[in-house]
Amino acid sequence: MWKFWLCFGAVFLSCSGYTWPLPDQLSAAQQRELKELQQDVETEIEELCCQNELKRCCVEKKKSLAQRNMEEWEGLIDSLKELKSTPDEEEAIKWLEEYNEELRQRNVRNAEANWAQATNITDENAAKVVEVTLEVTKWSLKKMEEAKKFDTSGFSDDVKRQFKMITTSGSLSDEDKQRQLAEIGTELEKIYSTGTVCQADGTCLKLDPDLEGIIAKSRDYDRLTWAWLSWRDAVGPPMKDKYAQWVALLNEGAQENGFADKGVLWRGAYEMPDGKLEEMVDAVWEQVKPLYTQLHAYVRRKLSEKYGADKVSTTGHIPAHLFGNMWAQQWNNIYDIVVPFPDQPEIDVSDTMVEQGYDALRMFKTAEEFFKSIGLRPMPQTFWDKSMLTRPDDREVVCHGSAWDFYHLPGDTDVRIKMCTKVNQEDLYVIHHEMGHIEYFLTYEDQKTLYRGGANPGFHEAVGDTIALSVNTPGHLKKIGLLQNVGHNQDFEINELLKMALAKVAFLPFGLMIDKWRWRVFSGDITPDNYNTGWWNLRMKYQGIKPPVERTNKDFDPGAKYHIPSGTPYIRYFFSFIAQFQFHQALCKEAGHDGPLHKCDIYESKAAGTKLKNMLSMGESRPWPEAMKAITGQEKLDPSAILKYFEPLEKWLREQNKDEKLGWD
Ligand SMILES: *[C@@H]1O[C@H](CO)[C@@H](O)[C@H](O)[C@H]1NC(C)=O
Numbered sequence: 001m002w003k004f005w006l007c008f009g010a011v012f013l014s015c016s017g018y019t020w021p022l023p024d025q026l027s028a029a030q031q032r033e034l035k036e037l038q039q040d041v042e043t044e045i046e047e048l049c050c051q052n053e054l055k056r057c058c059v060e061k062k063k064s065l066a067q068r069n070m071e072e073w074e075g076l077i078d079s080l081k082e083l084k085s086t087p088d089e090e091e092a093i094k095w096l097e098e099y100n101e102e103l104r105q106r107n108v109r110n111a112e113a114n115w116a117q118a119t120n121i122t123d124e125n126a127a128k129v130v131e132v133t134l135e136v137t138k139w140s141l142k143k144m145e146e147a148k149k150f151d152t153s154g155f156s157d158d159v160k161r162q163f164k165m166i167t168t169s170g171s172l173s174d175e176d177k178q179r180q181l182a183e184i185g186t187e188l189e190k191i192y193s194t195g196t197v198c199q200a201d202g203t204c205l206k207l208d209p210d211l212e213g214i215i216a217k218s219r220d221y222d223r224l225t226w227a228w229l230s231w232r233d234a235v236g237p238p239m240k241d242k243y244a245q246w247v248a249l250l251n252e253g254a255q256e257n258g259f260a261d262k263g264v265l266w267r268g269a270y271e272m273p274d275g276k277l278e279e280m281v282d283a284v285w286e287q288v289k290p291l292y293t294q295l296h297a298y299v300r301r302k303l304s305e306k307y308g309a310d311k312v313s314t315t316g317h318i319p320a321h322l323f324g325n326m327w328a329q330q331w332n333n334i335y336d337i338v339v340p341f342p343d344q345p346e347i348d349v350s351d352t353m354v355e356q357g358y359d360a361l362r363m364f365k366t367a368e369e370f371f372k373s374i375g376l377r378p379m380p381q382t383f384w385d386k387s388m389l390t391r392p393d394d395r396e397v398v399c400h401g402s403a404w405d406f407y408h409l410p411g412d413t414d415v416r417i418k419m420c421t422k423v424n425q426e427d428l429y430v431i432h433h434e435m436g437h438i439e440y441f442l443t444y445e446d447q448k449t450l451y452r453g454g455a456n457p458g459f460h461e462a463v464g465d466t467i468a469l470s471v472n473t474p475g476h477l478k479k480i481g482l483l484q485n486v487g488h489n490q491d492f493e494i495n496e497l498l499k500m501a502l503a504k505v506a507f508l509p510f511g512l513m514i515d516k517w518r519w520r521v522f523s524g525d526i527t528p529d530n531y532n533t534g535w536w537n538l539r540m541k542y543q544g545i546k547p548p549v550e551r552t553n554k555d556f557d558p559g560a561k562y563h564i565p566s567g568t569p570y571i572r573y574f575f576s577f578i579a580q581f582q583f584h585q586a587l588c589k590e591a592g593h594d595g596p597l598h599k600c601d602i603y604e605s606k607a608a609g610t611k612l613k614n615m616l617s618m619g620e621s622r623p624w625p626e627a628m629k630a631i632t633g634q635e636k637l638d639p640s641a642i643l644k645y646f647e648p649l650e651k652w653l654r655e656q657n658k659d660e661k662l663g664w665d
Pocket residue numbers: 120122123124125395
């Protein structure tokens with residue numbers, strides 16, 4: 001800090017070389033003020049030291065002069081602190097430090113309780129989740145009141161940001177209502193996770209793997225209808241009234257805190273003025289819709305050929321149960337029905353994985369290897385010790401895959417994945433997805449607790465998927481021994497791109513409509529009497545699909561999708577499915593990839609890894625456009641990368657569909 005004050009005579013009158021101490025906990029405005037003072041003091045010292053001494057500077061003299069001015073400088077800082085209510089900001093910073101540490105410790109307990117319940121559903125564990133949730137709510141409310149006492153207007157941006165996060169809340173003040181809300185939440189998730197369907201012969205089926213397996217593999221129209229319908233009938237109706245109560249309570253909490261409804265709070269995670277997020281995703285959807293419409297028309301034709309024109313018309317909506325996926329959200333399981341060039345080498349590696357004796361652990365190690373190859377961190381030992389990688393058979397669990405941060409301090413890391421892994425290519429992708437969350441946790445673990453989050457929720461969802469875009473290239477699958485033959489012709493490429501489109505493009509309208517439904521449920525546009533009709537109106541409009549049998553408002557089909565009962569916002573996935581192609585494109589450029597985007601594999605590129613790491617390490621400390629800029633150089637959600645990726649396929653589909661009636665209205 002202390003540097004000697006040296007003047008070298010008339011020729012060099014510069015007094016640089018001296019570093020003025022600038023306390024960094026001052027606000028930006030105060031820092032500017034001090035800098036101005038610094039200029040003044042420097043000029044003064046310069047005159048004293050150099051000009052009055054007639055260019056013969058005595059080093060000792062300079063030192064003492066500097067020392068004296070230093071004292072003056074510090075005096076100035078002190079008086080400024082007093083004058084400008086700086087004590088408040090210092091106090092605020094201290095308060096925040098304690099807040100962040102206590103929040104961290106509470107997050108640890110919260111995660112522990114939720115983990116216990118998610119990996120072992122019992123009434124006792126559910127009750128603990130409710131208690132911890134109530135404790136958290138109570139504490140946050142208390143802290144919010146404390147936080148509101150600070151006048152943050154003159155504080156630095158970073159301090160302001162933290163206060164904003166703390167004081168943005170939708171918590172109910174009434175303790176009975178808090179409890180009701182927590183209990184309904186746990187109950188809804190339990191109905192979903194323990195839902196079973198029993199057959200005439202007395203055997204009972206679970207969603208994962210039984211019913212999902214039927215939908216994925218059966219090609220019997222009636223069997224598919226049965227599985228589709230039974231799941232919805234099993235879990236939907238018992239949830240419906242509870243869901244309406246849950247929405248009412250969430251809205252009440254939001255309104256108590258000055259928000260129009262809970263949807264406003266959810267959208268707040270994107271730090272955009274209300275209305276702008278929906279505007280943004282709508283604009284992106286308009287740009288990708290032509291590609292989706294081409295895919296839709298092509299798949300509809302193939303399904304019509306497979307099941308008959310009486311079952312699937314070639315002009316209207318497609319029945320929702322024929323896509324190989326319980327929610328018709330991704331269609332890759334019917335690749336065999338729609339494959340453009342069946343004579344080309346196989347690109348699904350599921351069978352090969354089984355033949356080569358893959359198990360869950362080996363699949364996770366395979367994923368970890370990729371992350372390590374670009375310079376990201378290996379999973380800590382506790383990850384392997386504590387994760388739940390397969391479905392246990394001695395208890396009920398929430399099978400829906402998830403990644404967990406236990407908010408430990410660096411050096412004592414505890415991060416875990418919970419999933420019911422099956423040996424197939426789809427789950428290999430899911431593992432990369434979940435491990436992407438873990439890498440994000442690991443990379444921002446030394447941020448303040450409040451900033452241990454994604455730049456926005458969509459960023460968090462996009463990390464693993466970005467990596468999986470490299471992993472799932474035939475080139476990479478060959479490299480790791482899962483594919484023997486890779487075609488090098490256009491037909492093979494069309495197969496490859498179509499398979500990818502079934503997962504990525506097919507998802508887009510689904511990713512968009514889920515929260516369009518919930519935003520309208522929260523705002524009251526869709527009332528409980530119209531939950532199901534409102535749901536299907538959006539499914540029909542955006543996805544161009546319809547229920548295979550007539551549905552009424554007695555049904556509650558939204559409840560059959562995990563994120564509805566679990567209360568997880570969904571627009572993050574739409575964001576992610578666009579952003580991951582932007583990330584992929586940026587990382588491929590960094591890796592020096594040359595050629596079409598869909599062939600890029602960033603394996604072993606430390607340059608790409610560093611670029612990614614730099615963005616991940618920011619956590620939630622800055623608004624997302626800055627994180628977007630750090631990795632892609634642009635600040636927007638931009639569909640041009642996904643469109644570029646699928647350009648050859650879109651061209652091919654247009655040719656195939658030239659005689660089709662596109663769309664479904
Ligand atoms: C599941 O939770 C119950 C408490 O409800 C506990 O007694 C039991 O040991 C737990 N089982 C496992 C395998 O963790």
